């Protein structure tokens with residue numbers, strides 16, 4: 001079974017996807033972490049974030065690996081754990097430019113499909129239901145108000161121990177800018193798949209969102 005969870009930044013996709021993966025023993029793949037890793041690689045190589053061929057070459061050299069350690073997904077590149085680095089405001093501010101590069105997307109999409117393989121998988125991102133896993137049995141499009149998403153992002157940064165001087169207003173502006181770029185790029189923009197179920201999580205608890213998605217999974221079995 002394939003479950004695709006898409007939606008704008010900080011709508012709660014990875015939080016609920018992780019819980020569901022654990023409950024059902026599905027493989028969880030956080031595709032946003034992969035585009036973030038591409039951005040860290042570009043930065044480490046001193047490349048311009050629009051340098052498609054340079055970034056592709058650097059990704060080929062350093063590689064990107066997702067590993068599950070004690071139930072947590074870790075991201076490695078060039079033998080280094082970059083799981084915290086990929087979440088910094090600097091990387092968040094530049095990831096949309098890197099993820100808009102068609103050849104970078106092609107490479108990540110291929111990797112994502114390989115990782116999904118033939119096992120039960122829950123994958124979250126922006127283009128999973130539309131492009132990466134178009135035949136997924138369950139497609140969910142998670143949305144929430146910009147304000148509540150900004151508040152969640154701030155809490156998430158704190159919980160991950162990432163220092164940030166940003167106020168909730170600044171974070172709200174940043175995620176709105178990222179959503180705009182992600183929705184307006186040429187290749188695989190952020191978009192609800194025609195057959196996806198939209199769930200507005202603004203006034204829902206995590207448990208309620210998890211239960212809602214679990215009921216959709218049950219229905220499709």
Ligand code: C5P
Nearest residue numbers: 009031032033035095096099125126127
């Ligand atoms: O999910 P997260 O907010 O970590 O994703 C970071 C960025 O990676 C997104 O803003 C988007 O630019 C890119 N992304 C994408 N396609 C995906 C997942 C993420 O373009 N499937």
